[in-house]
Each structure stands twice: as C-alpha cells, then as structure tokens.
Amino acid sequence: MCRKEGWIYDGYRCSECRDFTAHKECAESPPEIDSPSHPQHPLKLLVSKEYSFQSHDCDCCGVQLLSGMVYHCSVCDFWLDIYCARLPPPHDMENPKAHYDHPLTYMKKDMTFTCHVCDSYSYGNRYECKRCGLDFHRECADLCPQITHSAHRAHPLKLLKDDGVLDHTSVKCCLCQDVFHSRRCYICSLCKFIVHVECAKSPPPLSFSSLTTHDHVLTLLPIRISFTCNACGMDGDWSPYVCLQCCFVIHIRCVDLPRLININHHDHRVSRTYSLPAENHDSVCGVCRKTIDRRYDAYSCSRCSQYAVHSRCATLENVWDGKELYGKPEEVEDIEPFKVIAHNVIEHFSHKKHHLRLTKGGIDCESSMCCKACIRPIYSDPFYNCMQRDFILHGKCANLPIKKRHEVFSEEFTLLPNAGSHHGIWFCHVCDRFSDGFKYISDTENIVAAFRMDVPCSSIREPFDDECHPHPLYYISDRMGKCMACGEMKIFVLRCVEEDCGSYALCYRCAGLPRRVKHKVDDHTLVLRYGEKEEKGKYWCDVCEKKTNPSKWFYTCDDCGLTLHVKCVLGDFANVEPGITFRYYHDADSKYEVVANDSVNRPLCCKCKRRCMSSNIIKTCEGTDRYLCSIECT
Structure with missing residues (x-):
C-alpha cells in the first residue's frame, strides 16, 4: 500500500x-x-x-x-x-532531527539528489541545507539521532551516519537478520547491536502466542547468543524467540512458516511436521538432497510416506509459490489432455476439430513428419495422427498433462498448443532453444511476460538418469554450473549430489538432446555419443570439417564412423518446423522463414559467408533468396 x-x-x-x-x-x-x-x-x-x-x-x-x-x-x-x-504538510525545518546544526529548506522541485542519511539516489522533492549543501528525503530528515528501542533497553541507539562503524559490527540486522544495503540504521556501539530503521520504527513483539508455531508463549531474547533454530535447523547468533519450558528456540523469520503448501519438486501437497515419524529416519530432502535431521521441523507428504523437505528449502522463493493452503480443500483439477472417443481414438484438447487415431507401429524412419508438440521426428514411436489433416502427436506427447509443476519455477505451468505460423516462434527460458511447438507457461493472463518451457525440458524430471554418469542428477536452485556435455556455463543445470562428483553438471539443453537423428550427410541414423575422458585419437566433423573435442558430446554413425558436432547437426532451429515465419526482436523490420537445408548444395550464409550446416536454416522474406545459418547471423 x-x-x-x-x-x-x-x-x-x-x-x-x-x-x-x-x-x-x-x-x-x-x-x-x-x-x-x-x-x-x-x-x-x-x-x-x-x-x-x-x-x-x-x-x-x-x-x-x-x-x-x-x-x-x-x-x-x-x-x-x-x-x-499521514504526515503534516511539508515546510522548512528549523531544528531537523537528522541535521540539527542548521535549518533545512523544503525544495519543491523535480531533480535528482543523493540523501545524506540513507545514501540512496532519488528523484523528486527534497529538503536541502543551504550551508552544507546536503540533501535529505522527507522521512530521513525527520529521523531522531537517538532512540530508545524496546528490544535493547540497556543503551540508546544512535542513527548511523558513518559507514566506517560497520567495520566493527555485524553486517546484518540483529532483529530481522537481513543484510544492510544502505547506511541508514540505528546502532549501539557498546553492544554491537544494529537494526534497520524499519525494524527500529516497527519492532517485533516482545512476546506472542501462536499455536501454529508453538504450544506455549514465545519470548524475544534480543541479545547475541549462538543457537540452532528448531524450525529450520540453521544456526543463528542474534535475537531468537524462546520457550524456556520446552527449550524451544526459533528465528524471528521462522515464526510464521506456512502449514500446508505446494512445492515445485513434488506433485502433492506437503504439510509442516514438527517431528518426522519413525519411518522417515533416513529421509533425504526432496530439494537439496541432504539428510533431514528429525530434531527440526520439516515438510512431509501424507501420500508419499518417505517424501520430506527441509523447512528452509520448502519455503524458498523459487520452490514455493507463496500460497498458504491450510483450511482450503484440495481441488482436483482436470489435467487430462484428451477424451477417449473409441478404441485407440481420442479427441485432444489441442485439435478438437478432428479425432486422432493411435498408430502403434510407427512409420518409416526416412519420413520427415514431426510431432506438433515437441517438433521431433516420429520415427518408430507410437503416435496419434489426425484422420483428416496432417497433425501428428507422439503417444507420450499426447498424454502431457494440461497442468503440471516443474522444479525450475515455483508457479504451476499450463500447457498451450502451438498457435500457428502467424504467431512465429518462441524462446524456451530453460534450454535457450527456439521452438514453435507446445509450450508450458507460468501465467496464462500475461503470456508475454510468462516463463516459458518447451516439451523436451518439461519431460526432464529429477532424478534424471544420465547414461554416461553412474549417479542420478538433481536440479539445485540458484547454482550455475559448467555443463559437462557442451562446456558452457548455464543457469539451469542438473547436478550430481554425491560428494565425489559434486562438480558434475548437465544443462537441460544437453539433457534433452535427441539420442538419434537423421541428417543429409549420412543415409544412416546418427547416434548421440558421450564424451570420452581420454582422447583416443583426433575426430573431425564431417559437416564443418573442423576438429571435435572427444571430451564433449557429439553425434556419430556406427555404420560409417562419421562424427559430427551437435551444433552442426541440430543448429538453432531444430525444434522449428520448416515453413514457419517470424520476426526477431532486435530486428523487427525483417521477416524470416525457417526452411529445410535439404538441397544438393548447401546455400551460403549472407552474413558469415560460410556454407549453412544444420538441417534447418532461415531465409529472408524479401523476395530474394538470402540465407542465414544461425540466429547470430541475423
């Protein structure tokens, strides 16, 4: 407000x-x-x-x-x-509390200034000291230089104006434990007690009672003391709430933990548990993958007896959607993507005009027909096809739920079908790939600003079994990592949680690579090969005719012995069907069309002047055949 x-x-x-x-x-x-x-x-x-x-x-x-x-x-x-x-009208201050040496003049003029008290850069009206040339926010000019705080009655707290004092004190507020981002704070230099101005104005209650937190009254202990919070299991050193009757200690920030929530790492609700049952004695946290200490609070699932999460992990901003579900009945959402019409015949929500029939035998691997959801060839997989139009879905893609949760984002995702070529292509925020297939989005009301995820990324769930690694991989939030497959630093990576393999990471882009593909350079199917630890010889890419790094992933033909870079095989538009037109955001005046690179002679890129390598490339829609091999050349 x-x-x-x-x-x-x-x-x-x-x-x-x-x-x-x-x-x-x-x-x-x-x-x-x-x-x-x-x-x-x-x-x-x-x-x-x-x-x-x-x-x-x-x-x-x-x-x-x-x-x-x-x-x-x-x-x-x-x-x-x-x-x-709530304040009186602004006027000149004869004896300002924050600068009592000289009067302050109210300057009703829009301009930029730096406040002398909070050191923040602002724009608007201000108070000015004509003698010192100092500027003040209205609320900062009215701050008392010394106050008596209910959480520290032994000594008065003084308004801090010198950053050097912070060198001898804690860098966190002694009440809320948040880090200081400005020098506007109150401090007791004798006790090294320091608080935000906001915490000084609105102090926490000295005692309170909440049955959702503890059975007895909790009392604030505003002193420096080492403790372990009974709620989150983390150490603290300032101002806990305590219950001496139960030897119960808790952080200020933990007194209001939710009771029943949804998290993105699990399909069911999880509830706050003050003591895990005996059958959960070896439970591993479903988020950080560390063993849960039964002495502290956790969140557990009533349906899955062994699933539990640390309370500190369950309430992370990128894990929990921020909604308290206690007292709300669990609504059963209709997430089924199709209705069964007859035996092996369905009506899919993305194609209601016609019915789809199941074909179990697959089609010839030479066919270029692609699934409309993941934009990948059908090959020999079971698929649904429209009886009247060229519309095909893999059997797995046809069963994708309309609503789902995923570990990369706290909000629930909704599946949207591809909107057609007139809407162009879109960008997956998880793997950085272009696509025109089905997408999961985080906000259906604001599609432009929503978090988007393609079908291959949505299908990768933890634990992920990587064929070239002996242990399962998990997504650990907010930890960038270097992908072992492509060697690039990525935000969204799957990690090995074993102590000996802590540095092993795999990005979602590489985890979702197709294990077999077709390319015009060879008549056979190319198979994805995993990096070799020791170089047994030099490899050459048969597309770009440059060396391949044997420690990185590449495609090869078992029959011919050909090796190819992943980028040379797939390129930037492998998940976009040929014929799609779009405009790129940094060049909105130009329109491009995705075309198949299947001619006898590979066309020349008009920007880099090299032969276009990948299976799908783009062409300008200006009436001239000007080709570009990648998005970097646009």
Missing part, C-alpha cells in the same frame, strides 16, 4: 496468496480524509487499478506514484501518496 520495504510485525496479509502485505495503519486507512496538505477539498482513497500511476507524481514529496494506494482530489487533480497523507 505504501510501497515501503522492511519487515511487517504488526499488519495484515492475504491468507490466500500471501503476496499482499500491509502495515496496520495503511490497511486501516479511511476511504476519505481531510488533509492539511490540501485543505480545499477532501481526498478519496484509490487503489492502483483505479488510476494510471505511470503518469502521476505525489504533489507532496514529488515521487512517482507506483502500484499501491493513493489519495486523490478529482476537483483539483491533487495526488498524495499514503505515506505523505
């Missing part, structure tokens, strides 16, 4: 999405006020959806109105943010 950052100890939060939080005084703001900043008319409260906040600034502080709530006078078009509405 006021868009001020910091912990909220006394306020409101949405019980469903947990994304909307508000200070108590902000949530209880009246719908209409008489403000001394605008005595002519009363001001009415507006939410962000009722006004265009991109085009308005607060007429008091001059700061642009972002999403939140504001007060507005429709007669005078006067705008006031909710923070300034």
